[in-house]
Amino acid sequence: MDIITCCKVVRDDELIKVNDKQELIIDEVPWKISAYDLNAIEVGKKLAEKLEGKMQVLTLGSPEALNGTKIQKDILSRGPAELNMVVGEGYEQLDSISTAWYLAQAITTFENVDLVLCGVGSGDFYNQTVGTQMGTFLNWPNIDNVVEIEIDESASKAIVKRALEDSTETYEIPLPAVITVSSEIIEPSVPTMKEIMRAGRKPVNLLDLNAESLEQTTEVIEIVVPDQTDRRKEIIEGDGEEEIDQLIEFLKKELV
Amino acid sequence: MKTDVAYVLSVDKDVILEICSGLKDKTDKLNVVYLGSEEELSQLKCGANNLYFGELGEYIAEDYVTAIAQKIKGDDSALVFGGNNVKDRAVLAALSALLKSNLLTNVSSIEKDGEELVFSRVVYGGLAEQKTKFVSNYGLVTTSPGLFELIDLGDNDNIEKLEVAEKSAIKFIEKAEKQEKTVNLVAAERIVDVGRGLSAEEDLGLINELAAKIDAAVACSRPVAENDKWLPVSNYLGITGTTVKPELIITVGVSGQVQHMGGINKSKTIVAINKDANAPIFEHCDFGIVGDLYKIVPKLIEKL
Ligand SMILES: Cc1cc2nc3c(=O)[nH]c(=O)nc-3n(C[C@H](O)[C@H](O)[C@H](O)COP(=O)(O)OP(=O)(O)OC[C@H]3O[C@@H](n4cnc5c(N)ncnc54)[C@H](O)[C@@H]3O)c2cc1C
Numbered sequence: 001m002d003i004i005t006c007c008k009v010v011r012d013d014e015l016i017k018v019n020d021k022q023e024l025i026i027d028e029v030p031w032k033i034s035a036y037d038l039n040a041i042e043v044g045k046k047l048a049e050k051l052e053g054k055m056q057v058l059t060l061g062s063p064e065a066l067n068g069t070k071i072q073k074d075i076l077s078r079g080p081a082e083l084n085m086v087v088g089e090g091y092e093q094l095d096s097i098s099t100a101w102y103l104a105q106a107i108t109t110f111e112n113v114d115l116v117l118c119g120v121g122s123g124d125f126y127n128q129t130v131g132t133q134m135g136t137f138l139n140w141p142n143i144d145n146v147v148e149i150e151i152d153e154s155a156s157k158a159i160v161k162r163a164l165e166d167s168t169e170t171y172e173i174p175l176p177a178v179i180t181v182s183s184e185i186i187e188p189s190v191p192t193m194k195e196i197m198r199a200g201r202k203p204v205n206l207l208d209l210n211a212e213s214l215e216q217t218t219e220v221i222e223i224v225v226p227d228q229t230d231r232r233k234e235i236i237e238g239d240g241e242e243e244i245d246q247l248i249e250f251l252k253k254e255l256v
Numbered sequence: 257m258k259t260d261v262a263y264v265l266s267v268d269k270d271v272i273l274e275i276c277s278g279l280k281d282k283t284d285k286l287n288v289v290y291l292g293s294e295e296e297l298s299q300l301k302c303g304a305n306n307l308y309f310g311e312l313g314e315y316i317a318e319d320y321v322t323a324i325a326q327k328i329k330g331d332d333s334a335l336v337f338g339g340n341n342v343k344d345r346a347v348l349a350a351l352s353a354l355l356k357s358n359l360l361t362n363v364s365s366i367e368k369d370g371e372e373l374v375f376s377r378v379v380y381g382g383l384a385e386q387k388t389k390f391v392s393n394y395g396l397v398t399t400s401p402g403l404f405e406l407i408d409l410g411d412n413d414n415i416e417k418l419e420v421a422e423k424s425a426i427k428f429i430e431k432a433e434k435q436e437k438t439v440n441l442v443a444a445e446r447i448v449d450v451g452r453g454l455s456a457e458e459d460l461g462l463i464n465e466l467a468a469k470i471d472a473a474v475a476c477s478r479p480v481a482e483n484d485k486w487l488p489v490s491n492y493l494g495i496t497g498t499t500v501k502p503e504l505i506i507t508v509g510v511s512g513q514v515q516h517m518g519g520i521n522k523s524k525t526i527v528a529i530n531k532d533a534n535a536p537i538f539e540h541c542d543f544g545i546v547g548d549l550y551k552i553v554p555k556l557i558e559k560l
Contacts, residue, residue: 013381013514024384097358125379125386126496127361129349136321136353141425144349145342159429163489164342170429177425184482184489217392218358221374223384229521232542237533239547244555247527250543251560254504254525255446255470 001053001155004084004110005044005117006103006131007037007075009065010092010124022225031065033075037119038188040181043149044117045079051151053114055079058207060086060094060102069200076199077191084205096125100133101214106207107138114155118180120145131180141173144180151175261334264304265289265324265347267317269296271339271401276302278366278404279337288412289324291317291347303409310418317347318424325354326421333393335373340398352396359396360388364403382495382518436488439473446472447502449493449520452479453509453530453549457486462550463508465557475500477516493519509549512537529553 011029019025033041041057048055057080059066066072066085076083086106094102107113118131128144135142147168148161157174163182173179191199234250236243262283264275272288279286280303288304290297292312300307308327310320328334328351336351338344340362352359364385365376372389375397379386441447448467454460460474467474474491481492493500495518505523509530510516517540520526528541529549538544545552 011380013383016380016383018383024380026380095358097352097356100353121496123381127359128345129352129359129361132346132349133353133359136350142350143426144346162342165490167431167433169431172427172429174425182482183478184485187483214356215392217356217390217395218360218388219391221387221389223379223386225384228540231526231540233538233544234542235533235538235544235546237546239531239545239551241555243545243547244552244559247529247543247545247552248556248559251470251504251506251527251556254527255560 001048001051001114001151002110002112003044003048003053003055003115003117004058004107004113005037005041005055005080006134007041007057007059007119008034008092008122009059009061009071010034010122013123018225022227024223024225031068031071033071034119034123036121036123036183038078039183039186040117040119041075041078041080042186042188043181046186047115047149047151048079051155053155054081056082056084058084058086058103058106060088060099060106061092062090063087065092072204073196073199076202076204077196078188079195080202082203082205084207086207086209092124095218096127096129097133097217098214100130100137102209102211103130104134104137105209105211107134109207109209114175115151115158116140116176116178118178120180120183131178135178138178140177142178142180143171143173145182146179147182147184149179149181149185261285261287261331263287263289263328263334263336264302265291265336265338265344267291267312267343267347268339268341269300271341271344272300272302273409274402274404274406275337275339275399276304276409277407280407280409285331287327289327289418291320297415301409301411304412305414307412307415308418309415310420315420316424316426316428317343318350318426319420320418321347321350321354321424323418323421325351328355328394335390336394336396338396338398340400345398348396348398355394355396357392357394357396358390359398361398362400363397364400366399366403378495378518381514383514434488436490438488438490441473441475441491441493441498441500444473444500445503446470447475447500447505447523448472449475449477449505449507449510450480451477451507451510451516452484454480454486457484460486462553462557466506466553469557469560472504472506477510495519507537507541508553510537511535512540
């Protein structure tokens with residue numbers, strides 16, 4: 001069972017700030033693994049353990065995002081046997097269709113792939129479409145928003161549950177396939193000391209795609225920061241009788 | 257807004273009626289693709305030039321993707337719209353790959369700039385809006401619910417049944433309805449919004465009691481719904497969840513990350529209860545108390 005989990009490295013969303021000219025301050029913000037790709041990596045790790053297979057990570061991004069050993073080790077400490085990178089200037093800004101296009105070509109460079117996993121959406125643009133687009137480019141069966149995966153012994157098919165707004169549907173899907181998992185599926189685990197130590201010794205492969213590029217179909221005009229509502233920000237510290245009474249005073253006025 | 261040819265595709269007839277309302281008189285040719293049951297067809301008065309209908313039951317939505325792509329390719333250029341629900345998004349994503357054109361999801365506004373359409377969507381967890389235009393013959397968009405107001409649309413000129421051109425490799429087995437009560441958070445005037453500061457599911461009792469006391473609905477953060485599964489997914493607030501604008505919202509043990517605030521920052525008054533003085537929620541509230549929710553909430557229930 002050969003599994004490839006796709007993962008994006010993004011700017012840490014908790015550290016992006018807005019300056020007083022209503023512009024994003026983003027250039028110096030550190031990189032991290034996109035939150036919901038951690039869930040996909042965890043699913044890949046668990047499936048590989050259960051089926052005695054191998055899970056690798058595939059990531060696509062700019063040199064600035066991917067060339068640091070810190071981020072590489074962070075990814076490798078979470079279960080993959082190897083890290084595979086497609087690196088290009090400005091790649092983390094690619095639109096989802098181009099991202100899917102390159103990832104699909106990267107997948108075809110592996111000798112054997114039974115399952116490709118994706119997270120539900122990236123922390124920066126959250127378009128939620130790359131898995132389906134990649135699967136379609138590969139002409140592989142694909143499905144998204146999956147909350148449960150069962151794979152048969154011979155790794156020929158998966159039974160998956162897919163969460164919709166008001167129901168859950170079960171599908172049978174032949175492998176190889178692209179499955180996009182919901183963040184509900186599992187909680188990512190924290191890497192152990194041993195996993196962190198071993199991460200530094202795992203292979204990091206730079207994939208040379210030689211890919212034809214896809215014609216650009218969208219153009220970003222601008223990124224604007226909407227106005228924030230001004231808040232009164234009356235903050236009191238402490239949970240004693242007196243402070244709670246102040247809160248109650250405030251609430252009583254609001255509740256009339 | 258002007259586009260020569262538009263396709264409106266959905267598995268949900270209400271989505272179709274809403275988007276068609278928004279497009280009326282703004283496109284020379286309006287084509288609708290409805291994937292669903294034949295019984296609903298009579299309710300689909302969307303004023304379309306063509307209504308293509310793919311019956312679900314024996315077939316699933318994915319089975320129609322190739323046939324729909326062929327229809328769209330019959331036009332030299334087109335904009336394709338769908339809802340931002342899971343199925344519409346997946347069908348449009350597959351179409352976008354077949355048309356080799358980008359899909360912009362969860363678009364929250366569409367403006368006209370000269371002859372061009374500009375689509376906005378929220379990025380970076382809700383901090384910013386990205387404005388994008390298509391520079392290709394085909395463009396695909398899923399719109400946030402409620403973007404357009406419903407109007408009367410009139411009959412369709414032509415109705416045609418879609419035939420499956422290439423069956424999808426995925427096979428539907430069964431469907432289970434979610435067994436959960438849905439609350440209308442969007443209409444709620446007061447909300448108690450609970451986060452991961454709650455240590456156990458049983459403690460939801462405390463939250464429910466407070467909510468009952470002040471006649472409020474109960475909502476939560478994404479991890480409380482998705483990871484803890486203490487409340488239905490439809491109850492979580494935020495940019496990827498529900499957006500609310502009550503008169504009063506009391507957040508209890510919510511840190512106030514940008515993705516969550518994006519769903520509640522239109523509230524009139526925000527009150528925060530959190531034991532960490534450095535939690536971002538205190539930057540975005542009207543009244544905040546730094547303290548233990550387990551000391552504060554019982555007192556509120558007692559004294560309010
Ligand atoms: C792409 C993307 C989209 C997302 N979309 C959403 C979204 O739409 N909605 C959403 O909610 N989240 C969303 N998130 C997740 C978001 O980033 C945060 O992780 C989440 O909102 C945090 O939830 P929380 O505040 O409940 O938990 P935490 O961040 O863990 O905060 C818990 C808080 O409780 C406080 N606390 C603990 N114990 C007590 C106590 N006894 N008394 C008082 N206070 C206490 C702590 O100080 C802490 O501040 C998204 C993330 C990503 C990457």
